[in-house]
Amino acid sequence: MITREKSEKLKTDRGVSIRFNANDIASGIQLAFTFKGILCRETVGFTISQNGLNAASNLLGEIKNKIAKGTFFYADYFPKSKKLKLFGGAVTGATVKDYVDRYIENAEERGLAPSTITGYKKSRNGLKPLWLVEVTELDQLMLVNFVKASSGKVKAKTISNRLSVLRSALDDAIIDKLIIQNPVAGFKISKHIKVESNVNARKQHNAVTPFSPNEIEKIVGACEGTVKAIIQFCNATGVRSSEWVALKKQDVCLISLEVTIYEAVVEKQTKGTKTMSGRRSIPISREVAELLEEEMNMHDSDYVFLNSKGEHWNQDSFRKHQWSKVLKKAGVKYRYPYQLRHTFATRNISEGINLWKLTKLMGHKSPQQLYQHYGNFIDAYEKKSKRGNAA
Known part of the structure; x- marks a missing residue:
């Protein structure tokens, strides 16, 4: 247990400080830094000691270095921070499944219809071949291969529904500045597989077969x-x-x-x-x-x-x-x-x-x-x- 008085013997660098509770007992180590023009304060889990403070200083230096290079992702370091509402939940190496899961969770929080959520989850399952692909690595060639591999198993409409969910999910990756362009935007499956028309030459809708x-x-x-x-x-x-x-x-x-x-x-x-x-x-x-x-x-x-x-x-x-x-x-x-x-x-x-x-x-x-x-x-x-x- 370290009191405020004892903490005065510890050396802290700029941007690193010790937090205290109401009884002046040290409760944690806090980092302070500026990201995207906003002053951020985050608590880190190092031991409250000189070694812990030194480790915190090194971590702060690493963060500032990545901020300067434009490679800092808030969620990589502070996955439970409230600041993620400002900076997004993107992490280094985020996968397709990460973003699709997040999209579905958001849809549930917004109170969308159960049938809609079920449809999203079915599409997520259908996207399984792409789950582990990092969002930054996903390109249209991968989408073409996915569509062609899926075409022999499900209808084009089902594939289209799956890509629609993926496209919406990856829009968040743009907001998070993880990617600049959405690889699914403008992608047309009809250019890569045969898409049967719902209406034939006689203007008959294939799904309409009424009883006589x-x-x-x-x-x-x-x-x-x-x-x-x-x-x-x-x-x-x-x-x-x-x-x-x-x-x-x-x-x-x-x-x-x-x-x-x-x-x-x-x-x-x-x-x-x-x-x-x-x-x-x-x-x-x-x-x-x-x-x-x-x-x-x-x-x-x-x-x-x-x-x-x-x-x-x-x-x-x-x-x-x-x-x-x-x-x-x-x-x-x-x-x-x-x-x-x-x-x-x-x-x-x-x-x-x-x-x-x-x-x-x-x-x-x-x-x-x-x-x-x-x-x-x-x-x-x-x-x-x-x-x-x-x-």
Whole structure:
């Protein structure tokens, strides 16, 4: 234990001092230096002795030397310092994983949606071949090799998502002045691998394969009970799977014959719709209203639909254990349940619904999304209308 009085016998160089507590007992050694025009004071963990003070002086000289050369990274020496908010957390030899991890941690602190965080983490896992590459060494040749190696395993869209996360993460490395340019900025994977278009020559969106009326009839006929009610409800309203599992009794009005979508279940968490346009009211027929009423009268839960165990549905479980069995029994080619939403959209388009109205029913911001997914159906209806008017 060294008191203030005893410390007077120790020699300290400029910029090195001994800190004391309220009882005048030495508590640590502090360095003082100027970095980027800001006076910095940091405590170092050397023993409070002449040898410790000498080591602190040597460390301070090393820091000042690196500052003069422009090679000083604050986090290298003081990784837990509050000053990192000013100077960034860059360290010598920082890797791609260091920055991607930091980007995800920041996203969590900002309270981004769980589904977004999950997507970031999946992209981080996909970037594993680049994890140990130092950020200062990453170049576009490495990116080209990464893209080509990944192309045989995953779709171009997945690769693009991974690079998008990497690009955003490395923007912080620029802020930290670790790199001058982001190697991912402006990088186009289409220059290095074949990228399949989502729309074919007939303006058909490859992801849109709606069920025909005959298929819907077979599907409905191949199920019963709550599963049948869910499928009929989705076919009649075009709601997303994340929305029907979150539907509550208070969201259903059997008098005005409409349901209102307020929430969705994403990554097992119930939350409000992603956008304001996602919150919407959808008219239902008397038949659908009766189906919902029957489901609601079966239990005391706040939710409309419950599984056979009396529990809240999980959309993935429904798809794997119910939906797939129903389609197999119906003899209908397997497609994801989301195709019921596409079926709702294309059916309404073929019946000549106003596109702005359909936009609101589906929870989109504008009809542009309808043109992107259902352009060929819209064109077909317009041609049919012109032929009818000409006749």
